[in-house]
Amino acid sequence: MANEQLILEVKEKVIKAVNLVDLNPEDIDAQAPIFGEGLGLDSIDALEFILLLERDYGIKLKNPAEGKQIFKSIATMADYIEKNRTK
Amino acid sequence: MIVKLADNIISPLGVGTRENYEAVKAGRSALRSYPATDLLPTGYFASLIDDSVLEPLYASLGLGQESGYTVFEKRCIACAAAAIREAGIDPSSDRAIFIISTTKANVELLDGHADVGSGEKASADAESKVSADSLPGCHHSVGAGCADRARPDALPDRRTPASAALQVSRYFGNPNTSLVVSNACISGLAAQIEAMRLLDAGTYDYAIVIGADVVGRFVISGFQSLKALSTEQCRPFDAARCGLNLGEAAACIVYASSRIFPFQDTSEEGHEPFSAGRDSGKLWTSCSGAVCNDANHISGPSRTGEGSYRALVKTLGLEYRPWQPGTETGQDSPASAQAPADLSSASASLASPASAQAPAPPAAASAETSANPAAQPLLDDIAFVNVHGTSTLYNDEMESFALTRAGLQNTPVNTLKGYFGHTLGAAGVLETILSMAAVEDGTVLGTRGFENNGVSNPLKISPSHGKIEDGRHSFVKLLSGFGGCNAAMLFRLESMSPASTSCVTAEGVERNTLKTSNLCKIDAAKCSIDFQENADNHAVALHANLSRLHSVEITVDGVVLDGNKLQTEGAGAALLENIYRRYVGDWPKFFKMDPLARLGFLASELLLKAEANEQRGEGNMLLPISGQGLASSPAAAGAQHDCRLRETDPRAVILFNSSGSLADDLNYQKGIDGPDHLGSPSLFVYTLPNIVTGEIAIRNKYYSETSFYCIPQPDEALMEKIVSQSIPSGQSAIAGWCECSGENDFYAKMFILVS
Numbered sequence: 001m002a003n004e005q006l007i008l009e010v011k012e013k014v015i016k017a018v019n020l021v022d023l024n025p026e027d028i029d030a031q032a033p034i035f036g037e038g039l040g041l042d043s044i045d046a047l048e049f050i051l052l053l054e055r056d057y058g059i060k061l062k063n064p065a066e067g068k069q070i071f072k073s074i075a076t077m078a079d080y081i082e083k084n085r086t087k
Numbered sequence: 088m089i090v091k092l093a094d095n096i097i098s099p100l101g102v103g104t105r106e107n108y109e110a111v112k113a114g115r116s117a118l119r120s121y122p123a124t125d126l127l128p129t130g131y132f133a134s135l136i137d138d139s140v141l142e143p144l145y146a147s148l149g150l151g152q153e154s155g156y157t158v159f160e161k162r163c164i165a166c167a168a169a170a171i172r173e174a175g176i177d178p179s180s181d182r183a184i185f186i187i188s189t190t191k192a193n194v195e196l197l198d199g200h201a202d203v204g205s206g207e208k209a210s211a212d213a214e215s216k217v218s219a220d221s222l223p224g225c226h227h228s229v230g231a232g233c234a235d236r237a238r239p240d241a242l243p244d245r246r247t248p249a250s251a252a253l254q255v256s257r258y259f260g261n262p263n264t265s266l267v268v269s270n271a272c273i274s275g276l277a278a279q280i281e282a283m284r285l286l287d288a289g290t291y292d293y294a295i296v297i298g299a300d301v302v303g304r305f306v307i308s309g310f311q312s313l314k315a316l317s318t319e320q321c322r323p324f325d326a327a328r329c330g331l332n333l334g335e336a337a338a339c340i341v342y343a344s345s346r347i348f349p350f351q352d353t354s355e356e357g358h359e360p361f362s363a364g365r366d367s368g369k370l371w372t373s374c375s376g377a378v379c380n381d382a383n384h385i386s387g388p389s390r391t392g393e394g395s396y397r398a399l400v401k402t403l404g405l406e407y408r409p410w411q412p413g414t415e416t417g418q419d420s421p422a423s424a425q426a427p428a429d430l431s432s433a434s435a436s437l438a439s440p441a442s443a444q445a446p447a448p449p450a451a452a453s454a455e456t457s458a459n460p461a462a463q464p465l466l467d468d469i470a471f472v473n474v475h476g477t478s479t480l481y482n483d484e485m486e487s488f489a490l491t492r493a494g495l496q497n498t499p500v501n502t503l504k505g506y507f508g509h510t511l512g513a514a515g516v517l518e519t520i521l522s523m524a525a526v527e528d529g530t531v532l533g534t535r536g537f538e539n540n541g542v543s544n545p546l547k548i549s550p551s552h553g554k555i556e557d558g559r560h561s562f563v564k565l566l567s568g569f570g571g572c573n574a575a576m577l578f579r580l581e582s583m584s585p586a587s588t589s590c591v592t593a594e595g596v597e598r599n600t601l602k603t604s605n606l607c608k609i610d611a612a613k614c615s616i617d618f619q620e621n622a623d624n625h626a627v628a629l630h631a632n633l634s635r636l637h638s639v640e641i642t643v644d645g646v647v648l649d650g651n652k653l654q655t656e657g658a659g660a661a662l663l664e665n666i667y668r669r670y671v672g673d674w675p676k677f678f679k680m681d682p683l684a685r686l687g688f689l690a691s692e693l694l695l696k697a698e699a700n701e702q703r704g705e706g707n708m709l710l711p712i713s714g715q716g717l718a719s720s721p722a723a724a725g726a727q728h729d730c731r732l733r734e735t736d737p738r739a740v741i742l743f744n745s746s747g748s749l750a751d752d753l754n755y756q757k758g759i760d761g762p763d764h765l766g767s768p769s770l771f772v773y774t775l776p777n778i779v780t781g782e783i784a785i786r787n788k789y790y791s792e793t794s795f796y797c798i799p800q801p802d803e804a805l806m807e808k809i810v811s812q813s814i815p816s817g818q819s820a821i822a823g824w825c826e827c828s829g830e831n832d833f834y835a836k837m838f839i840l841v842s
Contacts, residue, residue, distance in 0.1 A: 018769075019678045040675060044386055047313060047768035055763050064314045 002078035010078045017052050018045045030074040046071055058086035088345040089283045089294070091371035092174035094520045097166045098336040098507055099134050102144065108524040112552065116506045116535055118320055118332050126304055126764055131316050134334035134508040135302060141165065156254065157193050157245065159301045163255045166337035167297050171259065174341035176293050179260035184291040186266045187255060188278035188298035189512035190775060192248040192747065195303045197756040247746040248797040255297065263291070264805060267797035269747055271568030271775045272475070273378065274298065275515015276576050277794060279340070280376040284812040286344035293344075298516030299337035305752070306511070307333060308759045309771035313386070321478035323502045323534055324487070324548055326541030331477040334508025338516035345372065369580050371523050376576035377401035378792040380740075380784040386569050386772050388481055392489030394573035395565060397790055399493040402563065402575040403466065406459040408492070468579065469498055470559035471531045473522045475566045476502025477509050478536065482567060487542035489565070489573075499553060500546045505535025515566050519578065522562050526580055529555045569772055570781030572793050633811045636819070636839040637697045639690050641666075643831060648693050648709055659831030663689060669711045670696065679769065680782060681751050683827040687742055687779035688786065690837040691821050695787070698839055739792040739820040740780040741810050742837070747797050748776040750829045779825060791818075801826070801836065814842045 011025035053059040070080045099117030100110040117134040150161045248267040256265035268278040275298040282294035317330035381394025391410045400407045474486050531553040561579040639648045646653040656665045663685050671692050751774045759766045777795035801824040810822045823837030
């Protein structure tokens, strides 16, 4: 389980990456699904997250399909970043 | 009806239609692997033009290194020059119009590095780089014509598509405002459809349609960010397909209006037209085509092929049948609304694999197709359908639905992407020309890269060339693109007897007659006089008058709706957000849009609210969606939607500007010039200006035409002419000028127009 600070950081980056202008980090449940009903995101947003991983954490996904598991929730994303980050 | 006079292709497979067709016939492809570079950290597979090979050709046309023309302009001019020569028309006539199909025109001017592709490209582009002035009001007088050809006129910002197109038409001394059709990947067909409208209406007698795009770092990195590129040779419709290959080409078709078709014998001038077929008494014609949006997602096609199917229905005169899924409801599965398929994509697997959530195939469709009896003779004449077939998971799947719904699952289908890659703005023109050559050759070209069926609705598709069934002389061309747009067009090889011939239309009526006996070697001006006298009713019908029902003007510091100044706060980007919060409030996607899409979207929303107010008899004062002037809840805002058009009412969205998506282009370029050389995928999608038309279609479920044109200035007469020719009598459009040169620098003047 990633630490609270990283979870907060990921929430902030997600909000910025996909322009969730009316949302604050505390409005997002770290365990809740990001896609589908959750935040109303779609596949282009998923691509923005891939970019975010690469640019901010130096993680290059070999297979974009991995994203499906990684981007399940803020918590899974933070966990993945913690384990794989190179910067 | 339009008649093809001549055509030409420049591609990595050769120069000239004959050379390209023969290369394809021999099974050759120029697709190859390009290694990673500092600026493009990931390698890619593409088919790119080496301009150094074309230098002698360029030099012979006064387009040499010192000429100041960009790579894009050179390719357009060089390609068109040969086609115009073969057609034997005078390109400087005011009866001729240049229509340029491109998605990114001179985008390479933004790239200071420009090291992708040939080295020549970089230096030529750097030379012609221009500083960022404000957007142009161009003078487009003929100027010195041929004498001064060697140097492009000092047009304002060459980075704008409108300026790039003027460069091309001015080279040929053409006095008219050239049109840029910027409708993402369907541009090549949309441009030919626009040519048909302008010629049918008698606005012009000749149209020079040019399709081209330069594939450099901007475009490659963009498609990489979308995870849309295959790392190997693309495999359209194959079970193992995993993305597209980009390609470069320039292609040109010269069309004449059927009324003034000049039966010139070009042989005496020493030309030997390969594909025009004039010597054989056969001519390529078209009298039917359509553009339809699928109102689904800006980068993901409808799962049921809705827009492409509707374009086929309109083009072929089929009877429209709503999607009747076994277990689904609505036209698109709920799954696709939440996690839309990415048109492009390997990334589609992020959402869901095609096989898992695709709607059930229309299995019954084979038994009960949507053919209507009047359309049957026309269907029986179709030799093949040349589809878009990009080799992305979702595009090919979508097309299999559209074709099956249209009853074309037993008609041979092919795609040429395995030979040329996806040539973007050139694709529609290039693939049309080669399909014409194939029909003349009695051949259904094979789909290179295809082995095993990988779509839900198997099509009649083969990797090897086949023979066209005897007696078939037509083909259908399909394209689909970002912004949800789809296009279909029907072409027919007519036997031209000296007396007359006819074109069977979708309605099964004789729409036009070629009176070849009246045709002679006359100049374009004289032709136009003859034509005016003999104009038939059909042309007049297309020239219906437009009425303006509502108007909106948005400047950086305020809004005027139907003549009344709206209460707003702020200026620039803040103004747009204020308009959204005050008057719209229930479409959070607004915040994901780029400034151009925000501007066009808000203008359309205000127009629709004014229309709804009028329908409710509430006068023309638009009130904020809550007493406080800010959206209290989406539900409150949504209540105003009750008076919108019903989903079934056709309404087109046709917008214009000069700069295309230049503001976004600059932003995207900034990203790839950054330390990581990474571009934002969503921003890249918005570097197609027609996305704004898609946003409006999605919001309102408009399944009609969506089009985007670039012209130098907000010429209302020209815009209204184009719109009036685009919509049938009795139908309406949201249309007008929508220009954005930065987050805080924009101007829109849009209307609801009814024909």
